[in-house]
Amino acid sequence: MTSVPNRPVGLAALLPYLRAHRGLLAVVGALSLLGAATSLAQPLLVRSVLDGVSAAAPVAGLVGLLVALVVAGALLGGLRDYLLQRTAEGLVLGTRRRLAGHLLRLPIAEYDQRRTGDLLSRVGSDTTLLRAVVTSGLFEVVTGAVLVVGAAGAMLLLDPVLFGLTLLGVAAGVGFALTVARRVRALSRAAQERVGEMTSAVERAISAARTIRAARAERRESETVGDSATAAYAAGLRVARVQAVVGPVSTVTVQSAFLLVLAVGGARVASGAITVGDLVAFVMFLFFLVLPLGQAVHAYTQLQTGLGALQRIEEILDVPVEGAADRIPPGPAARTRPDPPMIEFDRVGFGYPDGPPVLHEVSFAVPAGTRTALVGPSGAGKSTLLALVERFYEVTAGALRVDGVDVRDVPRDVLRARLGYVEQEAPVLAGTLRGNLLIGAPTATDAQLRAVLDEVNLGHLAERTADGLDVQVGEGGVLLSGGERQRLAIARALLAGPPVLLLDEPTSNLDARNEAALRRAIDAVAVRRTLLIVAHRLSTVVDADQIVVLDGGRVVATGTHDQLTTTSPLYRELATHQLLVT
Template identity: 35%
Template sequence: MIRMLLRVLGHQYAGPVRRTVALMTVTAVAEGASYALLVPVLRALFGDTPGDARPWLVAFGAAVAGYAVLRYAGDLSGFRVGTTLLRGMYHRLGDHLACLPLGWYAAGRVGEVSVLAGRGVLQAMSVIAHLLSPFISAAVTPLTVVAVMLVCDWRLGLAAAAAAPAVAAIHVWAGRSMAAADAERAERDREATARVIEYLQAQPVLRAGGRTIERFRLLDDSLRGLHRASRRSLLSALPGVVGLTLMVQAVFTALLVLGAHLALGGDIGAAELLAVLVLAARCADPLLSLAELGGKLRVVRTELARLDAVLRTEPLPEAPEPVRPVGHGLELESVTFRHGDRTVLDDVSLSVPQGQRLAVVGPSGAGKSTLLQLLARFYDVDAGAVRVGGVDVRSIGTEALMEQVAIVFQDVYLFDGTIEENVRLGRPDAGEAEVRAAAAAARLDEVVERLPGGWSANVGEGGALLSGGERQRVSIARALLKDAPIVLLDEVTSALDPVNEAAVHEGIERLVAGRTVVMVAHRLRTVQRADRIVFLDGGRIVEEGTHEELLRRGGRYADFWQVSLTSVAGGPDTAG
């Protein structure tokens, strides 16, 4: 398990961990060795001159004090290393999650990562601070005591040593019998956590549909499944606990019988017999604790395996010698992209000259948003190439690529902080005047003026305290502040009221001025202002040209346009 722990953490932590394990092992040996002094103490006390026990008692006290110092140092080292490991693990996990491709974050990942980053990391890293010392003590101290018993009397020592393989076998058997139950409990735990998160996030939809009772039943079923799995896990532990207890008691009884036989035959004295029995009794407690510690260590090992699996997930590869693009034109050459068994984009080729606007339209599921994500390298293509400034995005460093691109999506996520903090994410080192100018260009200043607290107003988790239009204005102000030469827009006005739509459109026009733009759009004014339009359907480009050219052809785009006109004439624009 230590090997897996170091693999999860990184080998820069190998030195502190190994030193801590060595110190804990020395402490356990010192504890067992100190009991060896009980033999001369008891021999003197049962002898003709009990006063001779005084120096041995002093030596025993000094040995116990030395053990106490070692134990304090070992526990302190464990806590310090554990704290360092916890901090390092959070940093490593966070950095790795930020590098994983967007496709990794599929449905169910939120609950899994929530459990892993919370309780999972704490449990995995607690092994050094809380579990390693008692486990080493429970394993090493009895072995040291057996060595002491061999010195006292080889027959009793051999009898005690013969029990070691049996205790180890029971421990291994118990671990294997519990493995399946522990795995099921962990899976049920993840499922229940995902259900809880889903239930909380879906409250508006569920209440609007009057479906809260059915959804609660699904959540309740997952919690009952977790309860049953936990009960099975506990029941599967009973045979190991009972077996280990019976073995330890049987060994102690055997030593007692053997010792009494040897004492009655005059082969050992009463002092030696009493010392051996005291040592045997001292071995019982740590051996019995092995069952409980083994269960906790199995939980830790499971969490370490899950962390290891996440950290072994390959991020998008970085070019060994990154190239910085000199232009801002965009190009897709024979791009094919698959998601699972589904081909989302199939042999797509298009180009966007620097400073021009491309509108991408088409039915839902045509691959429009995926096209934008490939341009930003949220995924790598399965075939073909995506180029920025004539350079394949796989040859551009991630940081350099992100400097070139500003993205405004339909679903805006804001961090739980102030409006100003969320705008500054676009460029954290921007001056106050630049932030205010970007806000004014996005008409965010209107929102700031009417909010209590102004720029210091908190937006809530995910921007929950702002309306959709207000969140979109923050997103546009953030993109304006970033001042990137390439802008990607994904249906940024599809769900806005007329007032917010007008404000957001005004901000978008300022954002895209003079920049290379690719926009997924359905709104009439957005599509008309594009230099070129592609109609995407089934992952392929079925039409391409200017607005007027496509209308004259009378194809799919013309049908889409007619539906859009009808929608506008009949009420709110719902096309697409």
């Protein structure tokens, strides 16, 4: 797993995410300012109305203007909230697309060491928390700041004495609340990590549901998931406890300031220092000061929660995607020989990250248009060699060449366009038969799809129901047999028409009849392709042009079947166990 600095993120990290929405955000900002202006004008109009009533002056126009301001403020607030929600949803959508695209391009080694559920949690729940950054965080802080500044200025002009008393109480409450809120980011990140662990536990249990049922392990797995859920619950409670402090502090601040203003303000009205209108206006401004402050403190905690989620998102986005560190050849790649082999391993060594070496100075060549089989005991490194050809991993020693060119000097997309790869597990994607076939050949016609299905003895799948090629295959191909899944994966590779086929145990899940049919299909395509096949069943490769025997990550013998039965003790042992020799 790539080591990524666990760097904290600030508001500046949000700017790239908000940049695409800057036009809409500018409109929201303008509406916020207009809404704040209508709110701040209301106390002044109330004072004028009260003073006019006291002086027996006409106030109908002022009352009408006050009502108009209230209605305008409500309409502006509603429009602003809608646009803000729209912006937030756009932010979440853009982040999910970016993160999903990045996840699909991570080096294979990252998938080997990271938990799928945690990655899913970052795309799902972490990106959802970013919504609060916009809707309940960033703009509430900005709008609240405008109201606070405006209200504070008006209060200072109305009565400096009352303002000074108010400021002392409010500053103490807000300072305490902000101190508490600073803890939210770390606690929120920890809570999201627990949610990721819980998602991983659920994903693990669901993906192995049949195994768990067969082993009668439902209770144990439920307890495992329950423990993860409990840990997430406890982490969520820690966040809730810190956030819960903000509410009471805000309430006490508001009530204390209100009572203080009423007491001192009433005395000042009685002494004639200020009028009743001044006091009422001051109290209204007090609410415009304190309530936005409370909302701003709450928004600050929401902002910290969103920034904690953003930190987890940025952690993944900071992982270099596959190919980011590719070396760039100095010029057009030249072939090493006039007629190089299609694939050549030249003293190749390899070890997985943080693991011991798997391959040791592996050397052999696969001539163009021939069929080469890799055989040997489990763990000999056969499947690893195919992964190196696909550049899922990079060789750590020696060189691997295709058409005489080091694969590290070939862009991965260009290289893989020449390769058809069928994995040992033969994964099938949820969806339809057609959708699975079109993954590598999106422009193939129905006639081509049916032809390749017939080629691997799967034509009956398109005839099972009236859906034809659009028949569902189930999650992970569960509606197909193991052999059908493997043949479908081979059909998918054949449909793309690559000049090189890499087949990892292509017949491991097939019965004798379908194995024979698939061998005939492989024989047909081998005429115009280069094949590199990993096989445990030697019966499928006895007619290969060459067989490479591996043991312990080393090549121990190379030759044809007849040659190896006499020259390689290991191959003869494998063939004897499979009744190919006596």
